[in-house]
Amino acid sequence: MNRLVRALRTLKKSRTARRFALVTAGRAFSSLVQAVSFALIARFMGVVDFGAFSIGYSAALLLMTAFEFGLGNRSLRLASDKEPGRTVATILSTRFVTNLVVFTAVLIGWQIFHRGSWNWGLALALYVTGDLFGNLTQSILIGSMQEYRATIILIVRRIIPLGALLIFLWVGDSGTDAAYTALALTGAVGYTLGIIPTMRLFGRPRNPITFIRQNHKFATTSLASNLQQADSLVIGAVGGTAIAGLYGAASRLAAPLNLVTGSLTQSIVPSLSAMTDPDYRRSSMARVMRLMTIFAILLATSAVFSPLLVWLLYGDSFMAAWPLAAGVILIAAFNSLNQPILGWYYAHSIPTLVPVLIASSSVATVCVLGLSSLTRQPWVMAIAMVSVALVAHVILRTRFSRDLRTPDH
Numbered sequence: 001m002n003r004l005v006r007a008l009r010t011l012k013k014s015r016t017a018r019r020f021a022l023v024t025a026g027r028a029f030s031s032l033v034q035a036v037s038f039a040l041i042a043r044f045m046g047v048v049d050f051g052a053f054s055i056g057y058s059a060a061l062l063l064m065t066a067f068e069f070g071l072g073n074r075s076l077r078l079a080s081d082k083e084p085g086r087t088v089a090t091i092l093s094t095r096f097v098t099n100l101v102v103f104t105a106v107l108i109g110w111q112i113f114h115r116g117s118w119n120w121g122l123a124l125a126l127y128v129t130g131d132l133f134g135n136l137t138q139s140i141l142i143g144s145m146q147e148y149r150a151t152i153i154l155i156v157r158r159i160i161p162l163g164a165l166l167i168f169l170w171v172g173d174s175g176t177d178a179a180y181t182a183l184a185l186t187g188a189v190g191y192t193l194g195i196i197p198t199m200r201l202f203g204r205p206r207n208p209i210t211f212i213r214q215n216h217k218f219a220t221t222s223l224a225s226n227l228q229q230a231d232s233l234v235i236g237a238v239g240g241t242a243i244a245g246l247y248g249a250a251s252r253l254a255a256p257l258n259l260v261t262g263s264l265t266q267s268i269v270p271s272l273s274a275m276t277d278p279d280y281r282r283s284s285m286a287r288v289m290r291l292m293t294i295f296a297i298l299l300a301t302s303a304v305f306s307p308l309l310v311w312l313l314y315g316d317s318f319m320a321a322w323p324l325a326a327g328v329i330l331i332a333a334f335n336s337l338n339q340p341i342l343g344w345y346y347a348h349s350i351p352t353l354v355p356v357l358i359a360s361s362s363v364a365t366v367c368v369l370g371l372s373s374l375t376r377q378p379w380v381m382a383i384a385m386v387s388v389a390l391v392a393h394v395i396l397r398t399r400f401s402r403d404l405r406t407p408d409h
Contacts, residue, residue, distance in 0.1 A: 027151075031158075035253070036162060037162045039314055040165045043315060073139070076142060086204055086205065087211075088144075090205045091136070091140065093205050104125075106121065130190035131187055134153075134191070137198050149197055157189050157190060160189050164185050231251070235373045257299065289337070292340055293337065296337050299336060327383070371384070
């Protein structure tokens with residue numbers, strides 16, 4: 001207990017702690033708003049339509065994975081760049097081109113495979129590319145030590161779509177069309193509030209191909225972690241849209257649950273990358289891990305409340321999803337320990353094991369979810385995905401513990 005108190009006092013005095021507190025507070029509020037928004041969207045659509053959306057969203061994210069190149073995580077190291085303006089220009093110009101490719105592909109794919117409303121496909125494409133563009137520019141601002149501006153923009157990005165959904169609810173227009181309109185608005189806001197604050201950071205772009213090659217480990221790690229975006233797509237293909245809708249609703253809980261770990265990664269990478277004393281860097285990381293272990297235990301314990309959480313957010317029609325929600329909470333607990341470790345490697349150097357492990361666990365998760373969805377039993381799917389997360393964490397933690405004791409790290 002005395003060690004914990006000392007760790008808290010030391011972190012309280014550091015810039016990393018202040019960044020962590022600010023980013024976490026902003027993400028906490030915005031994640032809560034986003035959770036309410038998606039609860040309304042799920043209620044507006046119903047289980048089957050929400051399942052179709054989840055499948056389309058999963059396919060769009062999987063396509064986006066091929067063009068992500070780890071730009072978000074690379075942006076968090078801008079504070080240590082000699083020419084950050086050129087890096088920002090390279091990152092954003094690259095993303096504009098890839099977004100255009102993904103946007104067009106999503107529109108075409110929606111018409112071929114879904115055969116639904118063309119407007120829904122347009123809304124999905126705008127939502128996926130625009131919201132992820134907003135997330136990228138947030139990482140750029142945080143990497144440039146502009147966390148206050150990034151936090152305010154994030155909150156505004158989440159409040160505007162919720163306001164639109166509440167207006168639809170108030171006027172009695174609470175159908176699938178209204179839900180897709182709110183999604184399109186989310187994407188448009190992401191583009192608008194993303195480009196405006198980052199324009200003044202622009203410099204002369206580098207060769208994008210050379211830049212991606214120089215940062216290939218960021219791209220590899222990002223590609224590996226994003227492979228799991230195929231989950232809803234595989235579940236929908238194997239188990240049907242109904243079970244995909246239940247899984248989609250449960251998996252939406254991951255965003256607010258991972259807010260602390262995401263904030264921590266965004267906070268410590270710029271700070272750790274700027275530290276020159278290896279001993280001080282290791283001791284700071286050890287304090288962070290002690291605190292996150294306590295958080296992980298508390299988070300895992302909260303899984304017992306998953307039935308109540310699902311009922312409050314989604315209503316009776318989604319109650320069968322509660323075992324999946326419990327699984328998502330337990331995985332978030334493991335993730336709260338994994339993300340600081342990944343932040344350590346992002347700030348220093350990324351060993352080959354990291355992208356290999358992330359890719360393996362992502363593929364394994366998708367496979368076990370696909371196989372277990374054949375049973376159409378949410379509790380079977382939950383046990384399968386939690387088991388993969390547990391094994392992956394043990395492997396990553398073992399490697400990190402060894403590296404933390406190595407002088408070169």
